[in-house]
Amino acid sequence: MDKQQLLASLPSVDEILKSGEGLEWQKAYPRRYVLRAIREVIDESRRAILKDDLKEISVKDMLVDIRGHIELLSAFSLKPVINATGIVIHTNLGRSVMSEEIMENVKRVACGYSNLEYELEEGKRGKRYSHIRKLLNEITGAESSLIVNNNAAAVFVCLTALAKGREVIVSRGELVEIGGSFRIPDVMSSSGALLKEVGATNKTHLRDYERAISENTALLLKVHQSNYRIVGFSESVPINELAALGMKHGIPVMFDLGSGSLVDLKPYGIQIEPTVQEIIKAGADIVTFSGDKLLGGPQGGVIVGKSELIENIVKNPLMRAVRIDKLTLSAFEAVLMCYLDEDKAKGSIPTLEMLLQRHMDIKERAKRIASRLKKEVSRIPGDVAEIDVIEDSSQAGGGSLPEIEFKTYAVAINPLRISVNTLEERLRQGNPPIIARIKSDALIIDARTVRNSEIDALVKGILNAL
Numbered sequence: 001m002d003k004q005q006l007l008a009s010l011p012s013v014d015e016i017l018k019s020g021e022g023l024e025w026q027k028a029y030p031r032r033y034v035l036r037a038i039r040e041v042i043d044e045s046r047r048a049i050l051k052d053d054l055k056e057i058s059v060k061d062m063l064v065d066i067r068g069h070i071e072l073l074s075a076f077s078l079k080p081v082i083n084a085t086g087i088v089i090h091t092n093l094g095r096s097v098m099s100e101e102i103m104e105n106v107k108r109v110a111c112g113y114s115n116l117e118y119e120l121e122e123g124k125r126g127k128r129y130s131h132i133r134k135l136l137n138e139i140t141g142a143e144s145s146l147i148v149n150n151n152a153a154a155v156f157v158c159l160t161a162l163a164k165g166r167e168v169i170v171s172r173g174e175l176v177e178i179g180g181s182f183r184i185p186d187v188m189s190s191s192g193a194l195l196k197e198v199g200a201t202n203k204t205h206l207r208d209y210e211r212a213i214s215e216n217t218a219l220l221l222k223v224h225q226s227n228y229r230i231v232g233f234s235e236s237v238p239i240n241e242l243a244a245l246g247m248k249h250g251i252p253v254m255f256d257l258g259s260g261s262l263v264d265l266k267p268y269g270i271q272i273e274p275t276v277q278e279i280i281k282a283g284a285d286i287v288t289f290s291g292d293k294l295l296g297g298p299q300g301g302v303i304v305g306k307s308e309l310i311e312n313i314v315k316n317p318l319m320r321a322v323r324i325d326k327l328t329l330s331a332f333e334a335v336l337m338c339y340l341d342e343d344k345a346k347g348s349i350p351t352l353e354m355l356l357q358r359h360m361d362i363k364e365r366a367k368r369i370a371s372r373l374k375k376e377v378s379r380i381p382g383d384v385a386e387i388d389v390i391e392d393s394s395q396a397g398g399g400s401l402p403e404i405e406f407k408t409y410a411v412a413i414n415p416l417r418i419s420v421n422t423l424e425e426r427l428r429q430g431n432p433p434i435i436a437r438i439k440s441d442a443l444i445i446d447a448r449t450v451r452n453s454e455i456d457a458l459v460k461g462i463l464n465a466l
């Protein structure tokens, strides 16, 4: 056939639409994507004919191509991935994982009407914050509480409400950037508060704060250094001393805790600063922390502290712009319920569960993944990969426990037919995507963050990639 004949024998859009496949696709996928995919594949074939790259038309091949195009076009963009990095609170991978139990509550509330802002007893308008206030007060020991969109919003709204046009005293060692362009000096200036820096980068003393106090001081602010540390010749003022100073001068003390844990992790060998409860006890007037870091809940910014200050914050017009939605609120309520019983929290909140896993359980899972993989790989003729279980270390992530390395177990895969970079790339682009890291020519699958329910898909994905 010459080019003209080939071009003339290409099926038309209409013919494909009316074919068995065409009709099936129109039922299963958005029509606009079906049309676009058909046009694209016909155009590609036409161009290939003109370039002499296509000598024979196979409608069957075209249909396979079209289906591929349609599936790509209509795939979800935001989708589950398998986190094999071992980093439990991975900001790029969505931070904390929700349990089925928590999502059950979200479903109950979200799939119908709710008393989100309605007081059932009085039959009048209510406040959305009331639903979690009692729980948060109960768990943290604070007088009052609030949840907003995220911790960045919490810090911002607190500064605006409590310190606009007035001074906030902060240590120079705590003027940090957290990532995603959240920088304390910038947040301060956009909130309208005036930053008053004290001390030096490595050392700030109580007297530095005290000397800086004036009639125009609205707040003493302590900021968690998040994923950054000053080590060596350094000193900062502990929250109880700062709180005492604030009390002496009648100035509220705020602590942006960032991660903030509601359970004591020290018995598990996880040395972090005090829990939220301990910080409240130490006298902090306002404490803010993320919902989706160590707390293990959905994205949110928790504000706990003195009633009088919380009332001031609630009244600020910015609250409307940073308010929490009902899905998040219902997830929070379910997560906080778990915290009423600390053991339940540790066992049923995935973030805590993954952080507190026993070494032998992680090792067991790594061995299970490795043996499944070895078995599958052995069915392929010739050598494909070397697979071993190794001891390694992983991190908490999310700027939560920066200096702490957790002992973990991983499956190290040494691919023999492709490069380790190709393997990493194929896994990342697979379905579901598998996110792993490379360490000295091996691909590391950290068993800490792989859920048992994901092992089948993980093994299949790796096998395909190899």
Ligand SMILES: *Cc1c(COP(=O)(O)O)cnc(C)c1O
Residues within 6 Å of the ligand: 150, 151, 152, 153, 155, 178, 182, 223, 224, 225, 226, 227, 256, 257, 258, 259, 289, 290, 291, 300, 301, 398, 399
């Ligand atoms: C993570 C963090 C924030 C920002 O919290 P988001 O919930 O991500 O908005 C603010 N301050 C500190 C100290 C943090 O660690």
